[in-house]
Amino acid sequence: MPRRVRLVLVHGSQLSRAMWARYPALLGPDVDLVLPDLPAHGARRGEPFTWEAALATLDEAVGEGGDPVVLAGHSLGGYLVMAWAARNPRRLAGLGLLGASAVPAGPGAALYRTLARVEQRLGPDRMARALDRELDALLPAPFAALLKEAGYGFDGIPDAWAGVMGECRPEMLSDVSAPVLLVNGQLDQLRVDARRFRRAARSAPWVHVVTVPRGLHVFPLTHPAETVAALWELVAAARGQA
Template structure:
């Protein structure tokens, strides 16, 4: 019987754990899948977003019930930067780490762009932003998945604090002491993939680092290309089992 592995998937900003609705079936029954909602998102929309609270949510998801299972931690966009930050604080705790659409250094012009987007979203208001996202997901996703995401709702209140944390705290060098395999996945057309090589070089203590590009994938590739994303994550599951069996 395959060794159970806990896989923690952390969603991107505005979304929730619902974005991973298809992954239980794709990763299989021998994976203990955990999809927490970050503060100010999903079931935690009433909670203010703070960096410390978000890392605490991830920590609880990783530890689970304390059964000692090897853990693969993966995050998309905001979730990827938070996963990296958690791994930097616990560099020996994980059996695998995956950053999905989170390999751009958030400073300079890119940081200014995201701060500007956050201000625009705030001015537009919740209703107009929700309708815009509904239209986007209706166009990009299968009807059933779009319905699940829309039902879970969107989180806008935490965006300024969340991305301010990313921009002021997150750098590739945070990977330097992480001792597990590291996977860097990005869509071919993903704006947050531009410095993947720098992130790969920074993970100097990892036994291996692999970069994966999803053909024709946008920044939302974990939603639009779940099979390709799950296949990449499966490499970390296999690696986790191999390391534990030694």
């Protein structure tokens, strides 16, 4: 029987653990899948988002057990898993950054600060209607309905992205001793610095960069099979280490 691997998947901003709803069937029974909600998102929408509370959520999700752990996250979740790995560089058997290969500084950071302010001025109702329309256009109706029912985490956006821009740089990967996977959509605006992230992970036994053809930034939602195929590299590597 294959050695079980603990795979922690961390959602991006605004969404929740529901974004991974189609992944258990694709990953199969030999993966212990852990899907936390971050503060201010999903079932924890009433909680304020703080950087330390988000990292504490990952502490709990990774746990203290003996199974090898692969930690992966999308967008905000990708930057958070990188920050967690920087604090625990030898704890993981694999690290995956999905849609999180852009340096959050300079003009790009200014753009996200502006977007966060605009979203806050629009208010949650108009923001929710806009996101509803986007999900309806991109996803099968039952899955889009599931995401809508889980709710959106708008309140945490300014603090979450302020944390990313203030805390996260590619150099945080320098001491990570696990294999590193960088996955981005072909049309993903957060893939622009993938080479810099790859170079920064100098202690990793290998770093693989995967581009999902025709994928947007939300490729884990629209291309789950391709995303799982990439994640299996980390799961297989974790089993090999075990």
